[in-house]
Amino acid sequence: MASDIMPNWLIKRADLSPERVALITEEATWTFNELHKLSVSAANKLSALGVKHGDHVAVLIGNRKEFLFLLHGLEYIGAVAVLLNTKLTSHEISWQLENSESRLLVFDDVFLEKLENAPKAVKQLSLAEFINAEEGKATIRFEYDLNEVHTIIYTSGTTGNPKGVMLSYGNHWWNAVSSSLNLGLHMDDCWLCVTPLFHVSGLSILMKSVFYGMPIYLVEKFDPAKVNMAIENYHVTHISVVSQMLVRLVADLGERVYPKSFRCALLGGGPAPKPLLEICKEKGIPVYQSYGMTETSSQIATLSTEYMLSKLGSAGKSLFPAQLRIEKDGKEQSANEAGEIVVKGPVVTKGYWKNEEATEKSIVNAWLYTGDIGYLDEDGFLYVLDRRNDLIISGGENIYPAEIEAVILSHSAIEEAGVVGQSDEKWGQVPIAFVKTWDGEMVTKEEILSLCKERLAKYKVPVDVIFVEDGLPRNASNKLMRKELRKLLD
């Protein structure tokens, strides 16, 4: 259909606003016109390497400028970008390369050792090689079809193999538009990107940059002092964070406050502990709690400005083009009744790559069954409780780890907390807590347990508290990996 056809995004942007800044790093800045030229160059190199429309090309690169050139170069040719998580093990990388049927892998030289088991059929090219590669003459596409697959990103379930989420050009487009209708769009917006570009969180910032004509301030590695410096000195207006990052930003900020121009900390990656949100409220930090996942091209629900304070702790409502409901046993739940979060809308993936079974299980009549547990309050605001897979069932009662973690995190000595279920003969499962204190802080197991007893029903109080010195296991987006915690109990 004609309405599914758009002009080549970056070419259009470079035509509309060639001199606007597209990218800022610690090294330098690039305008949209420069970004376009570097993307043409990338496309020409890919073409010389034999990459064609429809080919799958794997990318194993962190938050470096070359990620952008390569990604847009792939768009120009119409190749699908398979974005590999740089924290994956060599075994996992090999599996994803194989499963995705990638023809080529472009990798940052620092990850070379992860490629020892890589399938022979996949041509490999280090970034150093790619930068110096010969340019061919790519057939640049002047139009994009919103139905085409743009990206494949693997998500790991708690069991089984990872699933390759196919995100279309349209998924990314609608995500950016949905977000702008909620957050607004100012001529001087600048979004700091420190979440990984190979995840939808970072990727969606990259996309928004092109649609909005907005600069990305790209940061390679999360360092609270550096990020705060950028917000305070480089007119950063937006940042995407998970709660663990926000905790560290707030700690580093100390008594200082953010400038007025800083208008959005988009908070994703799971339910946020309420004490953190309350501190942000006190300090006037504009936190927009959101809900989303790879399968929804990042946020599909976000708390809007006018309810930021009155609905603290909620992830808001589904964005303008989207729908959301809570289901249990196939029935829609009433207000305040927990159930599975089910969503629909043009940001929802069409399915998993070569995995019809998983697709059919997850997407029914265009509704995506997220596997997350939550409820809507009487005004229809979403409260995310937890991943269904992280749910602890103890003596028939549902226990949401996030609730217990929030209580523990309210103690000023605690930097991180993670709760998982331990097998128990009597109750089936019982909760157990892992904690890390802030450097130099001390707290006893008894103190933590007495705080829990004060605030939680008896069956929710952890049976034990385990202190972890090096911090809890987190993935590349800094999301807590409870799966890894559970392994510590085996």
Next chain:
Amino acid sequence: MASDIMPNWLIKRADLSPERVALITEEATWTFNELHKLSVSAANKLSALGVKHGDHVAVLIGNRKEFLFLLHGLEYIGAVAVLLNTKLTSHEISWQLENSESRLLVFDDVFLEKLENAPKAVKQLSLAEFINAEEGKATIRFEYDLNEVHTIIYTSGTTGNPKGVMLSYGNHWWNAVSSSLNLGLHMDDCWLCVTPLFHVSGLSILMKSVFYGMPIYLVEKFDPAKVNMAIENYHVTHISVVSQMLVRLVADLGERVYPKSFRCALLGGGPAPKPLLEICKEKGIPVYQSYGMTETSSQIATLSTEYMLSKLGSAGKSLFPAQLRIEKDGKEQSANEAGEIVVKGPVVTKGYWKNEEATEKSIVNAWLYTGDIGYLDEDGFLYVLDRRNDLIISGGENIYPAEIEAVILSHSAIEEAGVVGQSDEKWGQVPIAFVKTWDGEMVTKEEILSLCKERLAKYKVPVDVIFVEDGLPRNASNKLMRKELRKLLD
């Protein structure tokens, strides 16, 4: 396709921001929640009158609040709104009612006398009757399909019968999104609507209001003093105007300046005279010259902020999702070569109601042949010269009336100018000018002609100047109707 399905727009908006102001008139204000309830009531009345999904319902109402309730009520049921121009004659109204196969007509009581010849098959209901009508129980739609027809608006060509432009839900949606990516979107935006709601110019404001969660300041009749008062006192940030309106706003403004919060005068309805744009530039009025038509759901090209001064007089580039080129004899023209403006994108109509022939003539491979003449400069910026049908061909030379009008309008005594071609034995056609002076101002024919001689090639200088006391013929959007001027020469 799933990505073509959206939740019911106004219900979604009323859910997301029930307490935000949706509508401001001289009488009162309405929130989105109130607007929703009044629209449900309208839907229930329509249902009691037998209106069903897919029915055509004609609307003959000016810029009154009831227009909004009715329009959204029709959306709720899924009926197509046939928007009638209130300046039409009784004969024209009858023809459009008949051609559109409308089942019902809702009309403002003041237009009763225009309905004497209306086809009997069309049930009529005055607004007074509608307001007091009984409510049934409408089946409210909770989802909209972007491919469905939302509106039919007739456009008059210079010859033949009017054509009913079918605008889909998607056309309106993409229009609003395209505009926001260019103009930005602020939480405190408020768009003054004084262009008719039955034209795409006004209608697109009504649509944006729902998508953006933004109030409309609705004005029934254009009065420069009242509009300026609203801009200066009611935090109006945007207004859509044609150049004749802007001329009068500037005249009324006098030595005053607009508040900083006023950030956009979206100028459409044909090429604007450069002197007017220069005055606005001097006075710091943020004029966004745009190009569009009913067939493109309003603007499809608009000059962006950063080029507002350097490209004065241009209508900019096609908006992000759209494409535009200049064609002559089936070939794309080079820079600075005039030809027909041809456009493509998701705001383009799927065609004319029951007029396959016109549709096939206008839309070829998803490209719309606009019938307008223009060129792109060396940087790709669009300059609209004129309607192809208004082109004067004199001794083989193309003469664009708008160019001559702009010269005449640069004279401080002239309020309005219109130039058309007069048959001429020797040259085929020669230009002739109609002018209206500002009240109390005097100017002679000789003065005007000597101004033209000074600024224009000899063949472009009008052979005569005709003074018109009551102003030039304009349609409901205040666009100059050169067709009517030509009739004066017959």
